[in-house]
Amino acid sequence: MRFLISRTPCFVLLFSALSFSAIAQKDNNNNYLDSSSNWSLHYQFTTIVQGHTGFRGAGYVGRNTLSDLPDTTLSVTTTLFVGRRLWKGAGLYLNPEIAGGRGVGHRDPSAPYDETLYNAAVGLGGFPNGESFRIGSAKPAVYVARFYMEQVFALPGAQPENIESEANHVKQQRPDARVVITAGKFSVADIFDNNRYSHDPRTQFMNWSLMSYGAWDYPANTRGYTWGLALEYVRPAYELRVAYSLMPKTANGGVLDWNVGQSGGLTVELESRYRLLKQPGTVRLLGFRNTSKAPHYADATQRLLTGTYNPDRPYIIYGDQYGGVKYGFGLSLEQPLARNSGLFARVSWNDGKTATWAFTEIDRSLAVGAFLAGHAWGRPEDALGIAGVVNGLSPEHVAFLNAGGVAFMLGDGRLPNYQTEQILEAFYKTRLTRTLFLTADYQLIDNPGYNGDRGPVNLFAIRTHVEF
Template sequence: MPTRPPRLLGAALLLASLLAPLAALAEPSPVGERPALGQGAPAPAAGEPSPWTASFQSTYVLQRKAGFQAAYTGPNSLVTAPETGYTLTATLFLGVRPWPGAELFVNPEVIQSQDLSHLAGLGGLSNGENQKSGGPLPTLYRARAFLRQSFALGGAESRVDAGPNQVAGTVASRRLVLTAGNFAVADVFDQNALAHDPRTQFLNWSLMGYGASDYAADVRGYTVGLALEWYWDAWAVRAGRFAQPEESNGLPLDLDLWRHYGDVLEVEHAHELFGQPGKVRVTGFHNRARMGAFRDALAYAAAHGGPPSVADVRREQSKYALGIGLEQGLLEDVAAFARYSLNDGRTETYAFAEIERSFTAGVVVKGRPWRREGDTLGVAVAVNGLSDDHRDYLAAGGTGFLIGDGRLNARTEQIVEAYYSLRAFPGLWFTADAQHIANPAYNADRGPVNIVGCRVHVEY
């Protein structure tokens, strides 16, 4: 039987205490100013680059799904009975500066989890800490091992504090940055400051990034690749090529980047609107892999009998996706974000979420007005949809990696999430989270479902 969640929380806090010597290297900043994943060693004196950084995070998420009504249940449906699930992760962020302008990082990571409904039955899954290969036994792996090289091109210089995968120093407003090795696409692209990191922000997968991007990653969310970024004052342009899994939603990566790959191109512009900062991003995705097309699967099933399966018709194919994102300050302590993404909807989900159309929007408020400067309140909505091809495939009894009720009364999947993050003291946050999901897995014959949860996040 899986380890009970309270014991897991105790294990997380014990691990944090064993690593307490790292606290002497850290002085976490307020929640609205720190890096997304945590806070590392303090910066040296101004103008003096640091030779290294070390930081640690552990996050425990406990969720309880209420029971709900459904006219029928299929092979990849959300279970109608009440359920409890959890995730526990712990990560070390270790980095050195081997020569001027370079940073080398390694991130050992551990995960232990018990998934709701075996991680099936939703387009926007409820916990971004979940992995498609998680389980009740702790698993140690290398999350990242990469090199970042920066080339200053002039412009103004600004101070960069130490943090997870960031060595303290200065950066030029005009620069080239080359990143190569084992990391995540989301480490470089779509760096939304309000909805990006499930360890500190919204939990639902739909709110972590572009839901319809199907970006290249193994089942843990990491990949191997190369990214080049060009910064010129308010503008940034990023491009990268990344390894796809050897097979759909698999763990081993196909390192033949000339044959199978995920390409990403992003343009970003920073601005001020009524005195408040904001950013606009446009991101394009091109994935190339052996994928099954929904129409091909339907034709194969019509000729051979049985329910359609994309596994029967996989061949070399491309998938294209587009994302548009906005984040904008509204008041001193209030900011909003919105994203829209879509893909061509022809082929199976290869690496991320089973979403082909997605619109998300939300508001985040810092706690200063009620004298809780370290607290954060967030509310967001997500509306996810499928292509016509995918709807017909599911209605005919087809299944994907994450969804498939055997039948389908198609509707958009609609999600509302709210969280309150309370900073107990520097380095420790407690979060209460609630999600309401209508038409889970795009099926009006099932749901709605309510999921409540809590999160404990520790960082040094």
């Protein structure tokens, strides 16, 4: 956190300098251009109040066991999206952000209630609040979420398409056939797996395994951002994109590893359009390969069984040498049914031998669902969503947890009755004013943390979202 805050003034100064140079551009008659249309300024504020009732526990608990006592939590994020067009095809974007609060997690049931006794955002693979993070403090913190530059090059024969001003987009005409280069700090999930019905926990489904591929250990710090370089080749019928970005130094850590020769994440995605029943659909195929200090689960399990595992510096969190490789695949479908409504599905898999290092502890995942806009009942800005998810772990991952292993999300002390984690999520979002949306959300999670001796868990949430 100190790293981000200390450099924020530098980012702002650099952004201002580049913006001033862009303002000073002249037209062909040597007149200074009006820069008002070259800016994009947007804002969002999201709060989620979420809680669960008491549920069936087990006769054993670990450091990351989801508390079976009733619990209510609050998370808050607010983001400023500033964009500036620099020259033809180029834009610079800065997103200062504030986040605070916590997600549901673990606390010692024998101790008095104390916020500091919680391990927040633990106990589940498919965590229920996409706006909460695995951080050590619930206090609001200021940081730079995104700071990147984008350059677009038109391909031969490209036709212009109008792009309206929105978050991290300046109003402009963009070629429909193009090459896009993005460099800086961003979320890899901004660029990959942009499923229109299940991608944004601020306006759509909230569960982590519905934001993106559950088994994609996408490169990011604990808040979901990284530094990287992405290249996109876009044609009207298909798109190809590739990115290389930084991995964290430790599992789900806040500090990124700049040793790019031995640590980093390579992501590749092919996106193609098709038509079914006269409706255009989209299919995406994603592959990834991450390198880091992440150790093998089998090695960590052996250390646990032989008594050579240091609980004060967990091997599964810190590793001790480079060379850990994690790879996997994802397939995503979206099929429109009507205006702003459609079906979606995702399936993802990773090798499950190397420890999860960035996102969440899911090695296999299948998700299907529907997103329905309110045109049919006379409220076009409202939306109804329902989805189901099945998450699983690799045999090596299960063996580690059953031996008493604790990673950054899971750890019940043992896992003698492994079962897939099964999730049902349903929500209704309504627009109260031009800028204010209110969402009621329900999630039912069976076998929380893949533990067949616990659950099911009923979670209820109210989400307030402001955007303009």
